[in-house]
Amino acid sequence: MKPPLALLEDYRKVLLIRMVEEQIERLLADGRISGTCHLCIGQEAVAVGVCNALRQGDQVVSSHRGHGHLLAMGGDPARLLGELMGKEIGYCRGRGGSQHMSAPALGFLGTNGITGGGIPIATGAALSAKTLRSGSAVVCFFGDGATSQGTFHESLNMAALWKLPVLYVCENNGYAMSTPVERTIAGGDILRRASAYAMPAERCDGMDVEAVECAASRLLQGVRNGTGPAFLEAITYRFCGHSRSDRLVYRSREEEAHWRRRDPVRVLRQRLEDAGLSREAAAAEAEAESRVAEAVRRAIEAPASDPRRALEGVQADV
């Protein structure tokens, strides 16, 4: 069991992601954010748990559902929101948007709009780490749906052959958009897919930061020792729809209620109360709320990206 103050820190991180995502939902409805976003409400513990196990210099490749990963890597919520709103302060000044943004200075190599598209890229980053002997480990996040893409199988195979320092993290939220895992994965077992590529593979409770962090740390130890890649399947659930157009016709309200009881925010709140830190938890909530409100204000007030510069930067100036 983690010391109470560490739990409080986890609570702050999970709350930040939750509140930012809720604001994004609102800003989408208000029309301040255009296009679409894939929110990770309910899945925050995976991002926080895995990123807690990282060190300075490690790198993360994210998926289409990547806001939480960026925030867990220390991303600035105002710059994230600015990116979604097409503002100059955005991480990519609005060129990428939700599914195509990166913050390499933080070790965040990018979200990715192609399911499974980031898996070989993470594998390549691990090839750099090994070839250049940088000592970095790479984490690659993707959903259960991505494990049916060719890139998943191709990349895990190469990483294992070449003993690359990469931890593949599958956020299994039960659905590839609307299609349940039982109808996309023969045999139903994602872990066995990874094990087939001769790497250590573990499953953990993706609603519990501590469980995720423990498993990720254990697997990363081997990754850092040069034994090669590893795989972590975090069982989780998204409380929101796949994207803004999702009417959630493919799952029951009972199922949602079942998972809501395991809400990572709720789980951590309870643990803090049990540890006698109710007051601190309430303070963390107030603090997160004002931090996110401030980020929203900064993003809204920031100048819009200049359309006259939209044609620049397709190729590098030599």
Added chain:
Amino acid sequence: MSEMFFSEALRAALDEALEADPTVILLGEDIGSYGGAFGVTRGLLEKYGPERVRETPISENSIVGVAVGAAITGLRPIVEVMFMDFILLAADQIANHAAKLRYIYDGQVNVPIVIRTPAGAGRGYGASHSQSLESAFLSVPGLKIVAPSTPAEAKGLLAAAIRDPDPVLFIESKALYNVRGEVPEGAYEVPIGKARVVRQGGDLTLIGYGAGVGTCLEAADELAAGGIEADVVDLRTLKPMDTATILASVRKTRRCIVFEEGHLTGGVGAEISARITEGCFADLEAPVRRVAAKDVPFPAAPALERMVMAKREDIIRAVEEVF
């Protein structure tokens, strides 16, 4: 100057890059002791070891994806895709990732990768080992496309492609691998984005690239015997395309034929023809003619394949139509 095969010139460029820059690595199927399907990387594994010359499983999309990930984190990977037809398996990583990351990430990363791949028919390899698919990638922003026509050009353009900060699709005409030519001594680069006029003539412009330049030159010799003198333009780089050199030649000759080994519809010739029409329509004495492969898959049997391929005779026939 020393004389070498096209494949040797390519190998020399790879060798010099591996020697000069420790971040350069090679990735591809059978590029190790086998030396690659066309022998271009022969001897490099022995010289630089398996970390620099990395043989891969048969996984084209992820090979290119791995190269993209490596490129944004400090390496300069050179990928060999065994046949250009197989490029389609990697189309996602080329078009959706390699070509776009620099722009969508607002210049926070560059993607310095080279994807070398052999193209062209005429060997009886059949429909899935004979295509020239460059036109499919012409409309992908962020990508550069290069196609050398001689050993000297191959070495210089490959050296430039390797040092280029952007992703380069580097097309090697299969028909050229066993062609010999003079190659300058030492390291040099041929700049990307500049076409060259390889033959001067006032009556007609023939435009080609890769092995097509040789075909255009042969046709030009044949035409000269009949009193027609042709400019022959070697495009060298399809993207970015050197429109200025094309227009300068066509303004002078007023007639133009574009030759390509790929299929006619939506081809490179269509793009060039559009640029000429937009750029110097009033100077034209005749419509721009495209000589390209028929819109039919390449059959395996040599006699059938020849019917589909674009040939020197097709250029001669097209010339008769523009005079």
